[in-house]
Each structure stands twice: as C-alpha cells, then as structure tokens.
Amino acid sequence: MIASLRAFLNRIAGGRPEEHDITALGADLDRWSTTLAEAAVEETEQVYGRRPDLLGRGQATWPAVRFTHLDDNSLEGVVTFDRYFLGRHGVAHGGAIAFLFDEIAGRLAHLGGRPMARTGYLRIDFRAIAPIEVELRISGRYLREEGRKRILRLELAHGDTLCAEAEVLMVTLKPGQR
C-alpha cells in the first residue's frame, strides 16, 4: 500500500489530469478517508512510519532511503528524490533534504542501542543542487559524544559532487522527558 501511495503521489505531482478525472479522484479519496477514519488508532498503535523493514520506515512522504552500511557509529545509503519532492527546475526541495537529514540523524542517533534522543539543531549547508529522480548517496557519522549530546555529520552527494552537508545535535532525553 505504501509503495502504491508513493507511486500515486508522484503521478499527482507530475500529472495534469482531465477535469472529470480530478472530480472522480476527489470522490474516491473522500470515500477512503471515511473508511480509514473508522480505523483510527493512537500513535503507539499506528503502522505508518513504524516499519523499519520497509523503505522510508513505511512512510510514503519520506524519500526512499536504502541503507547499504550500518554500524554503531556510521551509516551509508542511497536515496532517490521522486517527482513528489521537486522544488523547481529538476531540483529536490530544500525542505525535503532537511526532512531526509533529520530522519537520518534520528536513525544514526539510535545506532548501537543508544537511548532516545531528539534533534536540538540541524544546521544545513546546501552546496550544490540535488537532482530528483537520480540516485544520490547519503552518509552520516558521529563527530563526538559529550554527556547527553551527540554531534553528528551528514552528507548528501551526487557522484563526486557534495550537494548538502549538515551538523546535527541530538540530545538524549532525560527519564520521563517527552
């Protein structure tokens, strides 16, 4: 279903459907919204975004990352920004890159069984355009750990070109902290 939703969003983003198809589609979506409202659950019970075995943790609105390497202190992977993530002129939206980086930082912060942490800052430099619909490389590693602070470095590259880099602070939550 998530793969279908991904494909659907890309068709919506990249299409210009006829008026009657837009109307019919709206009606179909409304019908599904009504059906899904009956299946509503609390956050802890939801499936969306809680399937680490699926691309993008089972989130259709997250760039599909495939990890190629994970150890306790670093990770590498490949990602393709689909049409849905277009900013303008064939280039991925900067917010989509921030979304990707925050998620990757979350993943990196929890490697090696480390406890829950939350993003304190995410400082991004956009160095070159990140094209959509081509495979890009993502990498992340620990720079250092200081008490509750985990300082991480992330990079997004297209071939030899560095597209974006970020320094991220993840702070371990205190007991009982939400």
Ligand SMILES: CCCCCCCCCCCCCCCC(=O)SCCNC(=O)CCNC(=O)[C@H](O)C(C)(C)COP(=O)(O)OP(=O)(O)OC[C@H]1O[C@@H](n2cnc3c(N)ncnc32)[C@H](O)[C@@H]1OP(=O)(O)O
């Ligand atoms: C079942 C599912 C399977 C899934 C499979 C696993 C994959 C799992 C992937 C998850 C992926 C999700 C990843 C999303 C990650 C978010 O997106 S989290 C959401 C965005 N972030 C937030 O909402 C954070 C909001 N801010 C806060 O909650 C609090 O400010 C923080 C960050 C927790 C820190 O507050 P605090 O705990 O009171 O800590 P505090 O004492 O203020 O600071 C601790 C230290 O950090 C420093 N610090 C804190 N903030 C800053 C800052 N902005 N700048 C500089 N220094 C700072 C302090 O100066 C202090 O330093 P020291 O004095 O110790 O040297």
